[in-house]
Amino acid sequence: MSRNDDNAPISAKEFINELWRYKNGSVSRRHFLGVTGLGAATAVMATAMPGLVGSGRARAAGNIGDRVSIATWPNYYSQDNYDAFTKESGANIQISVFGSNEEMLAKLQAGGTGWDVFVPTNYTISTYVDLDLIQPLDLSRLPNFDEKHYIKRFIEPGTVNGKVYAVPKNWGTTGFVLNRNKITSNPTTWKEFWDLAKGEASSRVMVHDYQLTTIGNALKYFGYSFNSIDPKELGDAEKLLLEVKPHLFAINSDYQPGMRSGDAWMSIAWTGDGLQLNRDMPEIDYVLGQEGGELWSDFYAIPKEAPHLDAAYALINFLIDPKVNAAEVAVHGYPVPDNRTTALLPKEMTDNPIMYPAQELLNALEFGAAVTLTDPLRAEIMARFKAA
Amino acid sequence: MRLYAAAIYLFLYGPIALIVVFSFNAGRHAASFECCGTSWYGRTFNNQFLLEALYTSLLVAGTTAILATIMGTMAALALQRVRGPLRVVYDAMTYIAIIIPGIVIGIATLVALVTAFDAINPLLAALWPGGAKAAPQLGLGYASVIAAHTLFTMALVIVIVRARIQGMDRSLIEASADLYATPWRTFRQVTLPQIFPAVMAGFLLSFTFSFDDFIIAFFVAGSKTTLPIYIFSSIRRGITPETNVIATLVLGVSLTLLISAQLLMRRRAGAAGSN
Amino acid sequence: MMKRAGIRSGNGVTAMLLLPTTLWFLLLLVMPLVVILVFSFGERAPAGGYQAAFTFEQYLNLPARLKAFTNTLTLAPLGTLICVLMAYPLAYYLAVRAGERVKVMLLVLVIVPFWTSFLIRTYAWIYILGGRGIPQLLELVGIEDVRLINTPTAVLIGIVYGYLPLMIFPIYVSLEKLDKRLLEASGDLGASPWRTFLQVTLPLSAPGLVTGSLLVFILLMGEYLIPALLGGGKVFFVGNALVDLFLQSRNWPYGSAVAIGLVAIMMVAIAIYLAMVGRQQARDDVSLV
Numbered sequence: 038m039s040r041n042d043d044n045a046p047i048s049a050k051e052f053i054n055e056l057w058r059y060k061n062g063s064v065s066r067r068h069f070l071g072v073t074g075l076g077a078a079t080a081v082m083a084t085a086m087p088g089l090v091g092s093g094r095a096r097a098a099g100n101i102g103d104r105v106s107i108a109t110w111p112n113y114y115s116q117d118n119y120d121a122f123t124k125e126s127g128a129n130i131q132i133s134v135f136g137s138n139e140e141m142l143a144k145l146q147a148g149g150t151g152w153d154v155f156v157p158t159n160y161t162i163s164t165y166v167d168l169d170l171i172q173p174l175d176l177s178r179l180p181n182f183d184e185k186h187y188i189k190r191f192i193e194p195g196t197v198n199g200k201v202y203a204v205p206k207n208w209g210t211t212g213f214v215l216n217r218n219k220i221t222s223n224p225t226t227w228k229e230f231w232d233l234a235k236g237e238a239s240s241r242v243m244v245h246d247y248q249l250t251t252i253g254n255a256l257k258y259f260g261y262s263f264n265s266i267d268p269k270e271l272g273d274a275e276k277l278l279l280e281v282k283p284h285l286f287a288i289n290s291d292y293q294p295g296m297r298s299g300d301a302w303m304s305i306a307w308t309g310d311g312l313q314l315n316r317d318m319p320e321i322d323y324v325l326g327q328e329g330g331e332l333w334s335d336f337y338a339i340p341k342e343a344p345h346l347d348a349a350y351a352l353i354n355f356l357i358d359p360k361v362n363a364a365e366v367a368v369h370g371y372p373v374p375d376n377r378t379t380a381l382l383p384k385e386m387t388d389n390p391i392m393y394p395a396q397e398l399l400n401a402l403e404f405g406a407a408v409t410l411t412d413p414l415r416a417e418i419m420a421r422f423k424a425a
Numbered sequence: 426m427r428l429y430a431a432a433i434y435l436f437l438y439g440p441i442a443l444i445v446v447f448s449f450n451a452g453r454h455a456a457s458f459e460c461c462g463t464s465w466y467g468r469t470f471n472n473q474f475l476l477e478a479l480y481t482s483l484l485v486a487g488t489t490a491i492l493a494t495i496m497g498t499m500a501a502l503a504l505q506r507v508r509g510p511l512r513v514v515y516d517a518m519t520y521i522a523i524i525i526p527g528i529v530i531g532i533a534t535l536v537a538l539v540t541a542f543d544a545i546n547p548l549l550a551a552l553w554p555g556g557a558k559a560a561p562q563l564g565l566g567y568a569s570v571i572a573a574h575t576l577f578t579m580a581l582v583i584v585i586v587r588a589r590i591q592g593m594d595r596s597l598i599e600a601s602a603d604l605y606a607t608p609w610r611t612f613r614q615v616t617l618p619q620i621f622p623a624v625m626a627g628f629l630l631s632f633t634f635s636f637d638d639f640i641i642a643f644f645v646a647g648s649k650t651t652l653p654i655y656i657f658s659s660i661r662r663g664i665t666p667e668t669n670v671i672a673t674l675v676l677g678v679s680l681t682l683l684i685s686a687q688l689l690m691r692r693r694a695g696a697a698g699s700n
Numbered sequence: 701m702m703k704r705a706g707i708r709s710g711n712g713v714t715a716m717l718l719l720p721t722t723l724w725f726l727l728l729l730v731m732p733l734v735v736i737l738v739f740s741f742g743e744r745a746p747a748g749g750y751q752a753a754f755t756f757e758q759y760l761n762l763p764a765r766l767k768a769f770t771n772t773l774t775l776a777p778l779g780t781l782i783c784v785l786m787a788y789p790l791a792y793y794l795a796v797r798a799g800e801r802v803k804v805m806l807l808v809l810v811i812v813p814f815w816t817s818f819l820i821r822t823y824a825w826i827y828i829l830g831g832r833g834i835p836q837l838l839e840l841v842g843i844e845d846v847r848l849i850n851t852p853t854a855v856l857i858g859i860v861y862g863y864l865p866l867m868i869f870p871i872y873v874s875l876e877k878l879d880k881r882l883l884e885a886s887g888d889l890g891a892s893p894w895r896t897f898l899q900v901t902l903p904l905s906a907p908g909l910v911t912g913s914l915l916v917f918i919l920l921m922g923e924y925l926i927p928a929l930l931g932g933g934k935v936f937f938v939g940n941a942l943v944d945l946f947l948q949s950r951n952w953p954y955g956s957a958v959a960i961g962l963v964a965i966m967m968v969a970i971a972i973y974l975a976m977v978g979r980q981q982a983r984d985d986v987s988l989v
Contacts, residue, residue: 103473104473106648111661111662111663112663129473129474131474131650132662133658133661133662134658134661134662134663137948139948139949139950140947140948142748142950143748143946143947143948143950144947146747146748146749146950147535147539147946148539148542148564148565148647149564149565149566149647149648150647150648151647151648151649152648164747167747168747240847246933246948248949282934285934286847286850286932286934287850287932287933287934288932288933288934289932289933291661291663293663294663298830298831298832299831299832300830300831300847300849344648411746411747411748413744413746413951416748416948416949416950416951417764417949417951419948419949420941420944420945420948420949420951421764421765423933423936423940423941423944424764424765424767424768424936424940424941424944425767425936426789426793426797427793427797429789429790429793430789430790430793430794430798430806433786433790433864434806434809436861436864437809437810437813437861437864437865438809439828440821440824440825440828440861441813441816441821441824443824443827443828444820444824447827496720496721496724497721499717499718499720499721500717500718500720500721502717503713503714503715503717503718504718506710506714507714507718515718518725518729518730521729522725522729523918524918524966524967524970525729525733525963525966526918526919526921526922526939526962526963526966527922528922528924528939528942528943528959529736529922529942529959529962529963530729530732532736532942532946532955532956532959533732533733533735533736533956533959534728534732535946536732536735536736536739536750536952536956537731537732537735537736540735540750572724572727572728573728575724575728576724576725576728576729579721579724583721608713633814633815637814637817637818639818639819639924639925640922640924640925640939644946652817653817653818653819656817656819656820657819657925660819660823660929668820668823669820671817671820672816672817672820675815675816675817675820676812676815676816679812679815679816680812682815683808683811683812683815684808687804687808
């Protein structure tokens with residue numbers, strides 16, 4: 038293949054095939070980036086345009102130390118991007134993975150996390166500000182961040198009392214994945230999801246180890262708000278959860294291994310995991326419950342006690358660079374509220390209904406509410422459900 | 426009988442063998458096995474955080490073992506001379522320290538230290554001569570893990586060494602005293618050689634416990650990452666063959682150590698025999 | 701006068717020798733336990749954590765974790781029992797039957813697993829019990845739809861695997877000390893091998909059995925990793941409930957009460973066990989005479 042063809046557009050199927058050949062190691066990174074055209078920018082960065090992204094960043098970063106620690110979620114980053122950051126800046130990235138905002142909050146409350154960057158979800162940020170666990174961002178140190186390119190409703194939760202505490206990472210939905218080879222019926226609602234869990238798919242269903250989504254979608258069974266803190270409504274949800282508990286395969290926010298091995302047939306799931314699973318195993322589908330559920334946006338933020346502040350800013354700035362960000366999306370499949378980045382995505386991704394669901398499905402979704410994070414009853418119901 | 430023994434060893438070593446085989450995975454994911462390559466070994470050796478975790482664990486386990494052995498032995502020696510209620514209290518403490526589950530120790534230590542630090546740190550900041558900015562902030566880290574590990578292990582050393590002291594020939598000590606040896610000399614030349622095997626056993630047990638402990642460190646290590654914490658978080662991150670490489674290396678090192686210790690002992694025994 | 705001074709300085713030395721351990725006991729055992737005891741009568745702060753109060757609410761709420769307690773109190777003794785049953789024959793083989801040369805090597809092989817990470821040994825079973833492990837093999841021989849991972853069985857397998865070596869060793873040590881002439885004598889007196897075992901070997905190896913099973917039982921009561929890795933959040937031990945309360949729902953007072961409850965139950969269980977063993981041994985001593 039001549040280099041001239043490298044940036045020619047390719048079909049979704051070809052793209053995915055190439056991605057897999059690349060992931061399996063049968064083609065080189067360069068070949069993959071070239072053929073797909075996806076990472077054209079990365080290729081350019083490496084060769085033709087010094088000073089724009091690569092070396093420029095390294096220079097601006099100066100000496101940021103040899104490490105930076107990030108707390109994020111499962112299957113939510115591109116190892117190649119992280120490797121590229123390390124190569125340019127000299128800072129290795131220590132990654133910890135969490136399955137719920139509560140877990141991150143608990144760690145920060147206990148202190149001594151050593152995190153430089155973490156990834157909170159929209160509804161948690163005001164609480165972090167109240168508890169004085171997070172620091173306002175110095176936007177002059179994030180030149181790649183430009184508010185005007187972002188979708189307004191996904192950027193707003195990052196600003197509390199007029200100060201920017203967090204910049205958007207990705208947005209997405211919470212629905213469920215199901216394996217069509219194993220499940221014959223065609224659930225389209227949360228009611229059907231929970232009924233299947235007790236019936237046809239008994240002992241093959243997973244739910245998140247995360248109160249917001251697990252309790253929230255159980256509330257949806259009864260048509261209540263995803264964010265309800267009403268004791269009676271939560272009582273109904275708990276009853277449902279306890280009924281389902283013996284039928285579950287597992288309670289875990291990383292459901293990809295279970296779904297891939299065939300142990301689990303269905304799971305509450307986020308956009309990107311749905312896309313990643315569907316990409317590798319077309320029989321796995323991602324469905325949004327018709328009653329609604331969660332729409333969310335995640336952010337990059339810096340904890341109050343971050344030990345490596347320079348490295349934290351350098352990492353965030355690197356990751357929100359549209360080109361880097363696009364390569365990130367290519368791997369994890371979560372949409373980005375940054376129009377510059379979306380413009381770089383291949384059409385196959387922007388047309389993908391998992392990433393960009395139909396408007397009427399999106400309309401039914403709710404943002405998580407801040408009160409759910411600290412509501413003692415929701416916390417206790419989740420804990421009781423797990424210990425049951 | 427022999428067949429049964431073979432079956433047990435198969436049960437014990439089958440899973441370990443599986444991990445060793447999987448560490449030679451050439452693929453990118455641990456879930457699917459592609460034979461065979463050592464590429465993950467290269468990656469592992471270059472992994473700064475893993476090496477640091479290993480260093481942290483060695484430092485923590487080494488310090489814990491030294492502290493626990495010295496303190497535990499001192500206490501065991503002193504306890505020979507303690508009778509009455511004090512002795513009862515001491516024995517109770519020792520057994521409670523052993524019996525209380527690690528997870529309770531971890532949680533209680535975390536809660537107590539965090540509460541104490543919250544009270545002490547503002548005081549330090551207010552009183553520090555160089556001003557609030559210069560004041561040191563107490564926090565979780567090496568010291569808290571070592572301290573928490575030392576609690577359990579020193580109790581273990583007390584029990585082991587005391588058992589040995591009880592079985593010891595006391596007439597030698599009396600004879601030594603009669604010959605006007607100083608207590609220190611008696612200890613060095615008579616007592617220590619006799620209790621040495623127990624002290625050594627206590628040291629090894631302490632080291633092994635501390636090196637392999639996950640749950641206490643999980644709560645009180647703060648931002649420090651010990652090897653078990655690193656392995657746990659790499660399992661959560663999505664298992665890569667790297668985890669298997671680490672396991673294989675740990676296994677390799679312990680096998681080498683044990684076998685060389687065996688050979689050394691055999692050679693010594695042989696030398697002693699020929700004398 | 702000389703003598704008195706000697707005693708006084710002797711006491712000084714004793715006190716000095718006990719000083720570090722005393723400090724440790726006070727600061728790292730008594731103080732933390734007192735703190736969680738105090739906390740267990742408090743309230744959860746609005747955003748999670750602890751807030752001072754005096755209430756028995758946390759203790760009254762303990763039944764909400766009943767399942768975690770019953771899981772622990774069934775699987776821990778059961779796991780201990782299976783470990784005993786599996787370890788004893790091997791320990792017997794090593795102590796009585798195995799030849800000197802192999803013995804050392806076989807003993808080393810029992811120790812090696814201790815020196816491999818406990819976490820990794822446990823997680824190996826995620827492969828083996830997962831959908832692509834044993835269930836897939838069973839499918840080949842026609843047994844379909846077996847699910848092992850995330851069940852109490854999986855946790856039990858993990859427990860036995862993890863703690864078996866710990867049980868073998870003490871039993872071996874006590875059997876090793878056993879005077880083999882006693883066995884011969886018993887045989888010469890016409891006792892059947894079974895009777896010899898029941899009346900001579902077993903009672904003499906009792907100390908090892910007690911030590912081993914106490915050790916395993918104590919560790920199992922606080923187990924967190926095995927249920928976390930092989931139970932998939934479905935088989936909860938008290939340890940898992942505790943981690944959940946401190947690192948997820950941030951209910952420190954309730955977590956403290958659960959921890960105190962666990963310690964109390966363990967103390968009672970151990971006391972009962974020791975009392976039972978003590979009586980048994982006393983009876984055996986009599987029958988031996």
